[in-house]
Amino acid sequence: MPHEDYLNAEYGLRSWLLTTDHKRIALLWLGSVTFFFFIGGLFATMIRIHLLTPTGALVTPETYNKLFTMHGVAMVFFFLIPSIPAVLGNFLIPLMIGAKDLAFPKINLLSWYIYMIGGCFVLYSFGTGGLDTGWTFYTPLSSVYSNSAVTPAVIGIFINGFSSILTGLNFIVTIHTMRAPGMTWFRLPLFAWAHYATSLVMVLGTPVIAITLLLAGLERMFHLGFFNPALGGDPILFQHLFWFYSHPAVYIMVLPAMGVVSEIIPTFARKPIFGYSFIAGSSIAIAVIGFLVWAHHMFVTGESTYAALTFSFLSYLVAIPSAVKVFNWTSTLYKGSISWDTPMLYALGFIGLFVIGGLTGLFLACLGLDIHIHDTYFVVAHFHYIMVGGAVMGYVGGLHFWWPKITGRLYPEALSRAAAVTLFVGFNLTFFPQFILGYLGMPRRYHTYPPEFQVLNVLSTAGASILALGYLLPMMYLTWSMRYGKVAGQNPWPATGLEWKTDSPPPTENFHVTPEVTWEPYDYQNRPDLGLAAGAKPLAPAQGDD
Amino acid sequence: MQSQLPFYPEQASNFAPQVDALMLFITAICVFFAVAITAVIVIFFFKFHRKQPNAVGIAFHGDSRLEAAWIIVPLILAMAMFGWGAVVYVDYRHTPQDTLDVYVIAKQWMWKAQQPNGIKEINELHVPVGRNVRLVLASEDVIHDFFVPAFRVKMDVVPGHYNTMWFRPTKPGRYHFFCSQYCGTNHALMAGWVTVMEPSDYAAWLSGSSGGNANPAVAGEKLFAEMACITCHLADGAGRAPSLNGLYGSKVLLADGSTVTADEGYIRESILQPNAKIVARYLPLMPSFQGQLTEEQIVALIAYIKSLQSLPVPAKGAGVAPPTGKK
Numbered sequence: 004m005p006h007e008d009y010l011n012a013e014y015g016l017r018s019w020l021l022t023t024d025h026k027r028i029a030l031l032w033l034g035s036v037t038f039f040f041f042i043g044g045l046f047a048t049m050i051r052i053h054l055l056t057p058t059g060a061l062v063t064p065e066t067y068n069k070l071f072t073m074h075g076v077a078m079v080f081f082f083l084i085p086s087i088p089a090v091l092g093n094f095l096i097p098l099m100i101g102a103k104d105l106a107f108p109k110i111n112l113l114s115w116y117i118y119m120i121g122g123c124f125v126l127y128s129f130g131t132g133g134l135d136t137g138w139t140f141y142t143p144l145s146s147v148y149s150n151s152a153v154t155p156a157v158i159g160i161f162i163n164g165f166s167s168i169l170t171g172l173n174f175i176v177t178i179h180t181m182r183a184p185g186m187t188w189f190r191l192p193l194f195a196w197a198h199y200a201t202s203l204v205m206v207l208g209t210p211v212i213a214i215t216l217l218l219a220g221l222e223r224m225f226h227l228g229f230f231n232p233a234l235g236g237d238p239i240l241f242q243h244l245f246w247f248y249s250h251p252a253v254y255i256m257v258l259p260a261m262g263v264v265s266e267i268i269p270t271f272a273r274k275p276i277f278g279y280s281f282i283a284g285s286s287i288a289i290a291v292i293g294f295l296v297w298a299h300h301m302f303v304t305g306e307s308t309y310a311a312l313t314f315s316f317l318s319y320l321v322a323i324p325s326a327v328k329v330f331n332w333t334s335t336l337y338k339g340s341i342s343w344d345t346p347m348l349y350a351l352g353f354i355g356l357f358v359i360g361g362l363t364g365l366f367l368a369c370l371g372l373d374i375h376i377h378d379t380y381f382v383v384a385h386f387h388y389i390m391v392g393g394a395v396m397g398y399v400g401g402l403h404f405w406w407p408k409i410t411g412r413l414y415p416e417a418l419s420r421a422a423a424v425t426l427f428v429g430f431n432l433t434f435f436p437q438f439i440l441g442y443l444g445m446p447r448r449y450h451t452y453p454p455e456f457q458v459l460n461v462l463s464t465a466g467a468s469i470l471a472l473g474y475l476l477p478m479m480y481l482t483w484s485m486r487y488g489k490v491a492g493q494n495p496w497p498a499t500g501l502e503w504k505t506d507s508p509p510p511t512e513n514f515h516v517t518p519e520v521t522w523e524p525y526d527y528q529n530r531p532d533l534g535l536a537a538g539a540k541p542l543a544p545a546q547g548d549d
Numbered sequence: 550m551q552s553q554l555p556f557y558p559e560q561a562s563n564f565a566p567q568v569d570a571l572m573l574f575i576t577a578i579c580v581f582f583a584v585a586i587t588a589v590i591v592i593f594f595f596k597f598h599r600k601q602p603n604a605v606g607i608a609f610h611g612d613s614r615l616e617a618a619w620i621i622v623p624l625i626l627a628m629a630m631f632g633w634g635a636v637v638y639v640d641y642r643h644t645p646q647d648t649l650d651v652y653v654i655a656k657q658w659m660w661k662a663q664q665p666n667g668i669k670e671i672n673e674l675h676v677p678v679g680r681n682v683r684l685v686l687a688s689e690d691v692i693h694d695f696f697v698p699a700f701r702v703k704m705d706v707v708p709g710h711y712n713t714m715w716f717r718p719t720k721p722g723r724y725h726f727f728c729s730q731y732c733g734t735n736h737a738l739m740a741g742w743v744t745v746m747e748p749s750d751y752a753a754w755l756s757g758s759s760g761g762n763a764n765p766a767v768a769g770e771k772l773f774a775e776m777a778c779i780t781c782h783l784a785d786g787a788g789r790a791p792s793l794n795g796l797y798g799s800k801v802l803l804a805d806g807s808t809v810t811a812d813e814g815y816i817r818e819s820i821l822q823p824n825a826k827i828v829a830r831y832l833p834l835m836p837s838f839q840g841q842l843t844e845e846q847i848v849a850l851i852a853y854i855k856s857l858q859s860l861p862v863p864a865k866g867a868g869v870a871p872p873t874g875k876k
Contacts, residue, residue, distance in 0.1 A: 068733070141692060143690070144691040149733065232710075238708060273605040281616050303694065303705050304705045304707060304712075305710070315635065319627040322623070322627060336594070337597070338597060339593070339607075341593065341594060341599055341606075351594065354586070355587055363579070371568060371571050372568060372575065374564075374703055377729070378730060442557070442558075443557075443558050444558050444725070449737035450736075451737045527606065527608070528608050534603065
């Protein structure tokens with residue numbers, strides 16, 4: 004029976020480009036971040052092909068340097084940072100808290116336009132000479148010596164920063180002021196807590212990167228001496244400013260993914276999450292301590308020993324709240340009713356990869372060890388485990404979890420499980436060898452390398468081809484399912500959140516009647532409306548497989 | 550120089566065994582946790598697999614003792630990693646006395662090393678085994694990084710000031726060094742070899758490969774005259790600027806009452822930004838030589854000033870603080 008929902012309420016390009024509906028804006032974001040993911044992925048593919056042979060199989064050194072730079076810029080600033088907040092956060096936060104929309108719907112649309120304008124500048128830079136500074140834009144290479152199109156890229160990222168700030172602001176205000184009756188702070192889904200913490204980082208950190216890149220751009224254009232020592236500047240100052248944002252930015256990427264995982268695990272174990280307040284609190288702790296660890300990127304710049312000791316110590320502290328999350332997720336599985344549905348595979352895959360990514364952070368935070376592994380492939384492997392193994396697994400897992408809500412359709416289950424396993428295997432095969440490469444001493448950003456490193460590089464490239472398949476499969480079957488997938492119904496899993504108490508896809512106003520929350524989060528025991536065997540005793544183990 | 554051990558580069562400096570021990574320690578703890586967490590997840594995944602479509606799990610909302618345990622235990626282990634790592638790092642950042650000093654100048658995209666006697670090498674570095682070697686690192690352009698995997702050490706080479714690093718080679722051989730801070734187009738080609746030699750071979754190499762390399766102190770003395778430093782920095786202390794006799798390595802009394810040790814970094818800064826630190830009883834008259842000297846010329850000037858270390862310090866007109874350490 005067709006009913007009116009946010010997708011069929013209006014038709015035409017205008018109804019999309021001028022919409023203020025957070026759900027439609029989320030889909031605009033979905034399209035644009037997927038585009039940048041595709042571009043970044045294309046660059047990554049070329050990098051891996053090039054590194055098949057020690058002398059470089061594909062491109063010139065100039066082109067190689069541009070490939071890894073543009074890969075980083077596209078992925079970090081235009082995919083990872085906006086992905087979960089702007090797509091899933093945008094779509095879900097009002098639904099989860101029982102609101103009709105975000106607090107500032109027009110500003111929400113403005114965020115997307117700002118991102119698109121910033122994106123155009125960056126694409127212009129890619130298309131007119133490219134960018135070869137590394138995504139880190141270290142001065143004075145970026146501000147004086149590079150011959151590539153640095154200025155438009157810097158302007159693009161500067162503009163894009165405002166999109167992040169406005170989205171963060173919108174989320175904070177929405178979560179504070181628009182919760183439905185009964186939706187207290189400690190009934191908030193952990194996804195909302197994670198986004199609240201993320202928004203704090205976005206609002207407080209993004210202005211600093213914007214200013215920093217602006218200063219680098221001014222130095223490049225007008226020879227004002229901020230960072231160039233020949234003009235009286237200090238190149239290390241740039242690194243302090245850059246990492247003051249860019250380390251917390253890692254938490255912008257991974258906190259929302261942690262939020263996704265915190266939703267999926269209780270849903271597919273059908274029980275309340277273990278240690279709700281510890282998971283919620285650890286998000287805030289990560290956001291706060293995350294601001295105080297930046298100079299661990301700079302242990303071998305010649306920074307003072309005291310500074311190094313302080314930042315190493317604080318970096319170990321920030322590991323603790325992440326560990327708390329992992330232990331709580333794992334404990335939630337205990338005596339659960341665990342399904343093997345696709346979102347659960349992604350969530351558990353996330354934990355596995357995030358554990359490796361997080362633990363290898365302990366190696367890099369260790370002062371004595373960092374003098375060897377800093378700026379080697381060990382670092383490359385570490386942050387890909389966090390950003391790709393963590394953030395992207397969370398994002399793709401979240402898309403699978405909420406796809407029935409977003410589109411009203413289900414995707415082919417067997418194929419999607421196979422894709423999840425493919426992604427997990429391909430990812431590990433791509434990036435695990437890079438830890439060993441790093442310890443053996445292969446530096447980052449090398450277009451050519453000594454022959455003894457070839458075997459591990461070939462392994463990594465082989466893994467990347469499996470990984471690519473793991474990304475292409477969901478792109479194809481999710482697209483297919485929008486038209487041909489089985490109709491999902493309101494709550495296919497079933498899950499406990501408010502977003503599942505409205506139609507799939509939801510109506511434009513989200514809820515026909517403003518909901519009232521009378522239950523605790525993830526409380527499967529007291530939710531007869533879900534139609535489950537509430538309060539069921541555990542089944543005797545070893546009843547045989549099914 | 551590929552190592553026999555599959556996961557380790559060769560151990561060829563005093564730091565290599567220390568860093569590898571640290572690596573093993575942290576790896577052991579992390580492998581334990583990664584395996585334990587993965588095993589628990591996999592066991593739960595199968596053991597608690599949903600048997601009936603409408604079954605729910607059993608609620609446990611949390612346990613504060615468990616939470617405390619998994620905050621405190623990781624914290625203790627993390628602090629152990631921090632402490633041990635700090636010990637190694639502090640050792641690395643604290644250069645011992647009596648080092649063999651080699652100047653290393655980086656520029657896009659090559660390394661120049663200059664031995665104490667003036668021998669210059671490109672993308673090569675010869676050092677004797679068993680001797681503490683200190684590298685004074687300077688960059689002509691962007692940030693580079695001198696990295697020797699077999700020694701387990703690296704240090705950024707930052708334009709605008711000197712960084713130093715030290716190590717004690719423990720095993721003769723030839724080892725790769727790399728630039729490990731991305732520095733532009735040919736970053737990956739900015740690599741070379743450290744040759745660690747027996748001291749007698751090193752001495753023979755030093756005397757055998759003179760090849761017209763002037764003593765840097767001589768070149769520095771010439772420059773000292775050409776750049777007119779000599780008009781103010783008179784040896785007898787009667788000039789408008791302090792005598793530089795005995796300056797290197799001594800304590801300098803500054804106009805603000807503080808003292809500073811006259812190391813390479815101080816001398817370099819005093820040449821390029823003379824007003825940054827004014828010697829007590831002198832006026833800020835000296836012009837900046839920023840942009841007028843190459844890093845190699847600065848190194849030559851420093852070598853010349855170092856060669857004045859053993860000359861008699863004039864009673865008046867030296868910047869050197871009295872040995873009693875008067876404030």
